[in-house]
Amino acid sequence: xxxxxxxxxxxxxxxxxxxxxxxxxxxxxxxxxxxxxxxxxxxxxxxxxxxxxxxxxxxxxxxxxxxxxxxxxxxxxxxxxxxxxxxxxxxxxxxxxxxxxxxxxxxxxxxxxxxxxxxxxxxxxxxxxxxxxxxxxxxxxxxxxxxxxxxxxxxxxxxxxxxxxxxxxxxxxxxxxxxxxxxxxxxxxxxxxxxxxxxxxxxxxxxxxxxxxxxxxxxxxxxxxxxxxxxxxxxxxxxxxxxxxxxxxxxxxxxxxxxxxxxxxxxxxxxxxxxxxxxxxxxxxxxxxxxxxxxxxxxxxxxxxxxxxxxxxxxxxxxxxxxxxxxxxxxxxxxxxxxxxxxxxxxxxxxxxxxxxxxxxxxxxx
Numbered sequence: 001x002x003x004x005x006x007x008x009x010x011x012x013x014x015x016x017x018x019x020x021x022x023x024x025x026x027x028x029x030x031x032x033x034x035x036x037x038x039x040x041x042x043x044x045x046x047x048x049x050x051x052x053x054x055x056x057x058x059x060x061x062x063x064x065x066x067x068x069x070x071x072x073x074x075x076x077x078x079x080x081x082x083x084x085x086x087x088x089x090x091x092x093x094x095x096x097x098x099x100x101x102x103x104x105x106x107x108x109x110x111x112x113x114x115x116x117x118x119x120x121x122x123x124x125x126x127x128x129x130x131x132x133x134x135x136x137x138x139x140x141x142x143x144x145x146x147x148x149x150x151x152x153x154x155x156x157x158x159x160x161x162x163x164x165x166x167x168x169x170x171x172x173x174x175x176x177x178x179x180x181x182x183x184x185x186x187x188x189x190x191x192x193x194x195x196x197x198x199x200x201x202x203x204x205x206x207x208x209x210x211x212x213x214x215x216x217x218x219x220x221x222x223x224x225x226x227x228x229x230x231x232x233x234x235x236x237x238x239x240x241x242x243x244x245x246x247x248x249x250x251x252x253x254x255x256x257x258x259x260x261x262x263x264x265x266x267x268x269x270x271x272x273x274x275x276x277x278x279x280x281x282x283x284x285x286x287x288x289x290x291x292x293x294x295x296x297x298x299x300x301x302x303x304x305x306x307x308x309x310x311x312x313x314x315x316x317x318x319x320x321x322x323x324x325x326x327x328x329x330x331x332x333x334x335x336x337x338x339x340x341x342x343x344x345x346x347x348x349x350x351x352x353x354x355x356x357x358x359x360x361x362x363x364x365x366x
Contacts, residue, residue, distance in 0.1 A: 055305035056294040060149060061334040065342060066352075066361075067128045067153035067160035070263070072345030073120045077127050078106035080134065081366035087133035090170060094126045097174050102126060117188070117264045121156050121181035122174060128153075128160045128343030129170060131366035135342065144340070150303070150331065152296035154348060155227075155268070155322050156180070158314070164342075165291035167310065172286050176314075179282050183275035184318060188265025190274060194243040195226065195263050197235050200256030203325075206234045209253045213245035221245075226268040228325040230351045232256075237266035272318040279318065283311040301326040324351070332356050340364055 081087035082103070091103045105114055106123050113119055135141045151161040156177065163173040198206050206225055214222050221239030223246055228234060236246055243260075250258045265271055288310050294303030297313050301323040304310050328351060339361040341348045349361045 053304050053306035053309045055290065056303035059294040059303055059334070061294075061331040061336045062338065063144075063147045063149055064331055064336055064339045065132075065145075065148045065151040065161070065164060066339055066348045067151070067157035067164070068124060068341065068343045068345050068348055069154035069156045070117065070120050070124060071261075072343060072347060073106075073114050073124055073127075074344050075109040075111050075114055076107060077123070077344040078103050078130065078366060081127065081130035084130075084134050084137045086136070087130035087366060090126055090130050090133065093171060094122065094174060097171060098122055098178060115262060117185040118178075118181040121177050121184075124156060124343060125160050125163075125174060125177045127366050128157065129163060131342040131364045132164060134366050135340070135364045147338075148293060148340070150294045150296065151291075152327055152331075153298075154324055155298060155317070157343075158295070158298050158317065160343070161295045162288075162291060162310070165293050165295050166289060167291045167295065168286060168288050176279075176282055176286060180275070180279060180318070183278040184267065184272055185264050187272045187274040188263075188267075191265060191271050192240045193238060193266035193269075193271045194240050195235050195237045195261040195266060196243050196246055197233060197259040197261060198246070198250060198255050199259065200232055201234070201253065202231050203228060203234055205253055205255075206236065209246060209249060209255070210236060210238075212249060212253075213242055216245055217242045224269055225321055226266065227322040229322075230325050230328070230354055232354075235261065235268075237269045237271070239266070268318065268321055270319055275318050276315050279315045280311075283315055286311075296327050296330070298322045298324065298327070301330055325355075328352060328355050332359070338362075 078091060081091065094102045102123060105119055106127060114123060132145065136145055151165050152158065153161040159173050159177050159180070162168060163170055168176075198209065201209070203225065210223050210225065217239065221242040223236050223238030223242035226235050226237035236243065247258045247260070288307040290305045290307065296303055298317055299313050299320045304313060332355065336359055339352055339359060341361060342364045344365060346363050349363055352359055352361050
């Protein structure tokens with residue numbers, strides 16, 4: 001079974017929907033767990049921050065670099081990267097920062113260890129950036145890298161995209177990802193929560209399913225859509241009893257199936273609130289620069305150029321629904337022609353193709 005948000009099974013035909021409207025639905029959940037209204041914007045503070053954040057307002061997206069999130073990990077990844085000196089060097093640096101042999105876990109497992117949140121997040125980050133070096137080493141690879149005019153990543157992959165775009169160093173990004181994995185694991189350990197993928201419904205129907213389940217459980221077990229992947233595949237997070245209710249009712253709402261995700265807990269909801277303060281502290285001491293190309297945020301599907309704004313959004317990302325469907329739709333509307341999925345797995349390629357078969361996408365593994 002795939003873990004995290006990337007359980008990508010055969011889907012129903014895509015329909016045009018407005019994920020923005022879905023993301024703005026109200027959830028009858030306790031304030032102590034998450035905001036009662038999921039907002040598509042993040043408070044950025046001063047007017048100067050807003051002005052500084054407008055650099056990429058009119059960006060184009062002809063060539064996109066896309067980076068996978070947790071769930072893409074597979075035993076054996078990272079082996080190919082050892083044939084490229086610059087890629088192998090990333091794993092060496094990672095060992096020093098993490099304090100263990102990351103390549104050994106990636107290459108040999110065991111799978112249960114690689115799948116853990118604290119291991120899989122650094123593993124995917126490093127392997128994905130190693131894939132960039134694999135691409136750079138091939139004939140014409142540097143020209144492809146230079147042609148990228150936008151980058152984005154699924155949840156964890158947003159950190160990878162920011163590192164690729166030069167917003168922070170490989171080392172600083174890995175330290176943040178390491179802390180992120182640890183903080184999310186600790187937050188999950190403190191609550192009895194889970195995630196499930198709903199296959200075969202659009203977002204409005206999934207929301208109705210969540211509403212019906214929330215009428216039957218107490219405040220600590222409420223559920224919400226946590227990941228807008230693409231029509232026919234959405235992840236719901238919440239308390240364990242609420243998730244069990246979703247699984248029991250899904251068929252009556254005409255869902256094709258449900259898939260319980262092998263994750264530590266209810267990611268991208270208020271259950272992750274304890275992780276926010278730890279991320280805020282780490283981000284405050286991290287040098288973040290204006291990315292050289294637009295990097296699309298999972299929180300609001302917009303690119304940001306102001307360092308303080310990027311820090312605020314990354315801290316809130318763990319409690320905010322992932323707006324991946326809206327991100328891809330926006331890229332397509334802005335003229336996306338060619339994409340590269342860099343890192344383990346082919347989930348992102350599958351999503352893009354389901355949304356527009358005409359877009360050319362190439363997988364670059366490591």
